[in-house]
Amino acid sequence: MRNEYIPRPAIIKSIKIETPDTKTYRVIFKDKIFARHFNYKPGQFIQVSILGIGECPISIASSPTQGRFLEFTVRAAGRLTRLIHQLNAGDRIYIRGPYGNPFPLNRAKNKDLYFIAGGIGLPPLRGVIVSALKKRANFGKIRILYGAKTPDELCFRDELDSWNRAPDTEVLLTVDKPDKNWKGNVGVVTTLWNKTNMNNSSGIAFVCGPPIMFKFVVDKLLASGFKDKNIYLTLERYMKCGIGKCGHCNIGEKFVCTDGPVFDYHSIKELPVKERVIF
């Protein structure tokens, strides 16, 4: 029996500033054998800790196809995440996982892929996007719709351009509040529906963003012909253990940490309405 509660030390190799309150960390586990057995798939998450402060769930933002490191993106939201932001390259951070279920990219072979993200919702999708682009020929067209409050708050700005250059791949951006230099779309992420053809009855959609965004995006997707079983959302709940024991993340009889965090919209509809998964 493995002791799931013991985190493993990892060294921060590099830190990239994404937005004023968000940074991406690349880390490598100190223990080489553990690193070799750490097999993950995009969509899964890890529990990241600073000893003495605590731990919190963070999505893995990298793809295993990139190499033996892990990347994750952290928004400074509270005490622990603010202290993570104070760490430097070379510092230690503690990690356990991977937990949760991944985005089912294997189900999407030869299908058109649609990624729809809001704000800090792009990092959890980034690993899947990287994996999909690595095997570009396996999929139909790829559309990435991404919105943030302001242009400053868009993550992975440098990568968005290179994704956009991949064959039959389009990245569409939007912001709520433009600045002087913004030439793109203005409005919530669903306004991008006017910018590209979204009608698709066999497409697969991966959605991640604030809960308020879900309903609008799901309604639009359904209206564009998407099947509810082909719409995948990643849910956020307050989490403590990550392994289906502490109870904090439960929704009805499901545990977001082990049954999710990725759910298809068909199963989300079955969850109790009062748990406000979509509103």
Added chain:
Amino acid sequence: MKSHLLRKDMIKELCLSVSAKWELYLPIEDLAGEIQFTRLNKRDKILIDRIRLDYKYLTIPPKVIVFPQLESLFEFRGTKIIETLKPRHKKILFGIHPCDAKGILFMNNFFKRDFKDIYYLNRALDTLLIVVGCNNPLDTCFCSSVKTGPFLTYSGDKEAADFDLQLTDLGKQYLVEIGSKRGEEFISIYAKFFTKASRGDVILARAIKHNAEKSININIDIKEVIKRFCEDDIPQHIYDRIAQRCIYCGGCLYVCPTCSCFNIFDEKIDKYGKRYRNWDACVFEGYTRQASGYNPRKEKGIRAARRYEHKLKYDYLTMGKSGCVGCGRCLVSCPVNIGMSQVIQEVLSA
């Protein structure tokens, strides 16, 4: 299966002898008059006189022995993690009531599924359950409705037993039934304390069990209750009425023998610290509040619903049975008189 007899005046000697080899826990009265499951250390001549196998009620369920209110997950000094997990070891809970034994079995299944919780399982898996049935259930008990008491019945399978041994109080002695292989071994190790039961003893025990079951006042059609809960038939106003009275102290959940939710937190002084887990309760507002401030269960009525639906709907859907073992503790402990049995009755008459 052959039953045995254990004379009450042999209990002390048996316990002294067992405590030399095993980690032995018994209902023991402390100096303040409170009875709690307490470790009887090797040859402890003081506590041995405070064993109360005939207790009627325990505020804190024996689940604390396998799932302590606070436990350290590991320690650290600087950047070094020091594991504090204790290896699996044998234990005996001697004198546990049937409902509490069922509670522990329920938690065993929960902590075993998916990822295994090694801290819990190391404590619980090698724990012998020596049950004492309840001759005189309290007014608040409804174990017979959920099939968790006042006595357990032998499952017919020694590998999947509800108890290792079960004692029935016959006055001057206990009838001892064997439920499992482990129980059988125990009897053979301590054979000198046991004698063979006669047919008369078995018949007497049967009558006592029958009367105990008949004396229970609260009778609930649990199948109907679960059906109602599973069909989402519960009007929200029932929960809202509970919410108006409930002061959200969490007491009902801490004393519940099947509640297992916990929080995890760190403590550090200079370079030295520990990561702990401690009991938590789903009725607290902060239980589901996310870092963004968004809280899917902000309203009291929604949290009240969760507390009851978890036991009677979600536990049924995932574990195949009611998560409530009918011990009545939530009602007894609640400062404003809310309890599972009452909520159920309200639901049924709605």
